[in-house]
Amino acid sequence: MDWVRRSNIVPVGVVVLAIIVLWYAFAIVLNAPWQQSVYARGEIVDVPIGQYLTDLYSQQRPVLPAPHQVATEFWNSVFMADPSTPRSLIFHAWITLSATALGFVFGTVLGIGLAVLIVHNRAMDRSLMPWIIASQTIPVLATAPMIVVVLNSVGLSGLIPKALISTYLSFFPVVVGMVKGFRSPEAIHLDLMRTYNASGAQLFWKLRWPAAVPFLFASMKVGVAASLVGAIVGELPTGAAGGLGSRLLAGSYYGQTTQIWAALLMAAGLSAGLIFLIAAVERFTGRAMGAPA
Amino acid sequence: MLGTGRRGCSLSDVVSAKGLGLTFETADGPVHALSDVDLTVGKGEFVSFIGPSGCGKTTFLRVIADLEQPTAGSITVNGTSPQAARKARSYGYVFQAAALYPWRTIERNVALPLEIMGYSRAEQKERIARTLEMVNLSGFEKKYPWQLSGGMQQRASIARALAFDADLLLMDEPFGALDEIVRDHLNEQLLDLWDRTNKTICFVTHSIPEAVYLSTKIVVMSPRPGRVTDIIESTLPRERPLDIREAPEFLEIAARVREGLRAGHSYEE
Numbered sequence: 001m002d003w004v005r006r007s008n009i010v011p012v013g014v015v016v017l018a019i020i021v022l023w024y025a026f027a028i029v030l031n032a033p034w035q036q037s038v039y040a041r042g043e044i045v046d047v048p049i050g051q052y053l054t055d056l057y058s059q060q061r062p063v064l065p066a067p068h069q070v071a072t073e074f075w076n077s078v079f080m081a082d083p084s085t086p087r088s089l090i091f092h093a094w095i096t097l098s099a100t101a102l103g104f105v106f107g108t109v110l111g112i113g114l115a116v117l118i119v120h121n122r123a124m125d126r127s128l129m130p131w132i133i134a135s136q137t138i139p140v141l142a143t144a145p146m147i148v149v150v151l152n153s154v155g156l157s158g159l160i161p162k163a164l165i166s167t168y169l170s171f172f173p174v175v176v177g178m179v180k181g182f183r184s185p186e187a188i189h190l191d192l193m194r195t196y197n198a199s200g201a202q203l204f205w206k207l208r209w210p211a212a213v214p215f216l217f218a219s220m221k222v223g224v225a226a227s228l229v230g231a232i233v234g235e236l237p238t239g240a241a242g243g244l245g246s247r248l249l250a251g252s253y254y255g256q257t258t259q260i261w262a263a264l265l266m267a268a269g270l271s272a273g274l275i276f277l278i279a280a281v282e283r284f285t286g287r288a289m290g291a292p293a
Numbered sequence: 294m295l296g297t298g299r300r301g302c303s304l305s306d307v308v309s310a311k312g313l314g315l316t317f318e319t320a321d322g323p324v325h326a327l328s329d330v331d332l333t334v335g336k337g338e339f340v341s342f343i344g345p346s347g348c349g350k351t352t353f354l355r356v357i358a359d360l361e362q363p364t365a366g367s368i369t370v371n372g373t374s375p376q377a378a379r380k381a382r383s384y385g386y387v388f389q390a391a392a393l394y395p396w397r398t399i400e401r402n403v404a405l406p407l408e409i410m411g412y413s414r415a416e417q418k419e420r421i422a423r424t425l426e427m428v429n430l431s432g433f434e435k436k437y438p439w440q441l442s443g444g445m446q447q448r449a450s451i452a453r454a455l456a457f458d459a460d461l462l463l464m465d466e467p468f469g470a471l472d473e474i475v476r477d478h479l480n481e482q483l484l485d486l487w488d489r490t491n492k493t494i495c496f497v498t499h500s501i502p503e504a505v506y507l508s509t510k511i512v513v514m515s516p517r518p519g520r521v522t523d524i525i526e527s528t529l530p531r532e533r534p535l536d537i538r539e540a541p542e543f544l545e546i547a548a549r550v551r552e553g554l555r556a557g558h559s560y561e562e
Contacts, residue, residue: 186392188388188389188390188392189392189394191360191386191388192386192388192392193409194359194360194379195358195360195379195384195385195386196382196405196406196409196410197379197380197382197409198409199409202408202409206394206405206408206409207394210394210396211396213396289396290395290396290397290398290437290438290439292437292439
């Protein structure tokens with residue numbers, strides 16, 4: 001029983017349970033008007049409460065689908081559908097994941113590169129930083145269609161435009177984190193390198209880079225979540241043939257709320273999985289760099 | 294036995310300062326960290342700099358190391374400018390804190406200057422073993438800094454400064470943060486090390502017994518402006534057991550240091 005006390009299964013479980021209970025309650029509130037109008041049109045009166053709830057929780061297009069409806073849709077579209085067809089959520093998730101991954105790699109490399117420039121060059125620091133911050137004040141929902149259209153007109157379509165939108169969102173936390181990371185060594189550590197007459201490259205690789213590694217992982221966790229959002233947003237205006245974004249859009253066109261929720265569940269799962277993956281690499285790296293266990 | 298100091302050794306100057314001054318321009322006006330310092334440090338000497346905080350002892354060490362630029366006077370290190378001496382890697386510097394890199398094991402920390410200076414793998418390995426042995430840290434090669442006590446960390450940082458063959462060792466209150474028992478022990482080891490390696494050591498401290506116990510020459514400094522008020526050539530023998538600190542000659546020198554500090558109005562804070 002001791003492992004139960006040490007793990008966080010109980011607290012997390014309680015919260016999940018509370019959310020599900022609340023969800024069912026709200027499903028009644030939000031779906032009741034439609035159910036009433038169905039009964040009214042059919043001139044059905046005196047429905048027993050059990051029958052009422054059964055009908056309410058099995059509407060075809062509920063305003064808020066109940067958890068079990070979402071779960072059923074999720075199960076059917078993930079495990080029952082052929083992953084090579086657009087009916088499968090795996091099919092869409094893979095398309096979004098590849099754009100996310102590519103954009104995230106671009107964004108991380110770009111972010112690190114910009115941080116290196118900013119830390120080593122005062123002019124860069126003062127000229128680049130305001131633009132980098134300004135870039136994030138523009139709503140991505142507004143720029144995404146333009147990026148897609150412009151790139152389409154130069155012959156780039158499919159994965160790359162979406163990845164670039166991911167890059168646009170994910171480079172920012174990496175720049176900010178890595179600038180802070182590269183500047184994190186204490187004066188005494190910098191002085192030490194100076195007494196050795198270390199070259200710029202030696203100073204970077206033997207001090208600034210290892211000192212910035214913890215900052216890199218913190219930034220990457222934020223960046224990968226932003227990347228996923230970027231890829232999904234990038235899929236919304238493209239009329240893309242696939243991806244979680246197009247699935248969401250199709251769901252909203254046809255009032256398939258259950259499908260939307262299932263896609264959202266998949267997106268959340270992907271995001272959590274990616275962050276978990278980075279945390280695992282972080283733990284491994286930390287151990288290799290002597291962090292106290 | 295007393296009175297056979299090391300003044301008979303060859304005295305080619307390792308550090309020579311003439312009229313040295315350093316003024317920091319701050320928002321509250323200029324701060325005279327060093328003013329008109331004349332000093333020579335001969336080869337093989339163990340020179341202590343003592344004085345209250347703000348007297349410029351650390352600043353002087355940092356000027357020797359080319360970590361600060363003097364604003365007046367001249368200074369040579371090994372007959373050249375401090376910058377040339379730094380570029381020739383002619384000194385090892387031990388800071389107040391151990392300043393070990395937390396992501397490197399003790400042996401990798403000691404290897405840091407060796408990697409930077411381009412020693413071969415085999416040479417690195419041999420030097421790491423030798424210097425860690427010198428500071429009694431053999432067997433701790435694979436440990437990370439956080440696994441060691443403060444005194445052991447500081448010893449590792451001394452090993453790091455010894456790993457490449459600089460003849461000059463600059464030490465800025467290296468034992469200041471340690472308790473007295475550990476400090477006594479490290480003082481003994483340091484003297485032993487100095488005796489074996491024949492290095493020149495410049496040592497900043499604010500402890501009178503430490504300065505007298507270790508030094509062949511004690512430089513007494515006072516603040517505002519930071520300046521040298523007395524230079525005392527020690528008459529203690531090179532061989533110094535810990536209990537020499539009860540000898541009359543030791544107490545005599547300590548008294549003179551204390552007097553020098555008082556003359557510099559050091560206690561009027």
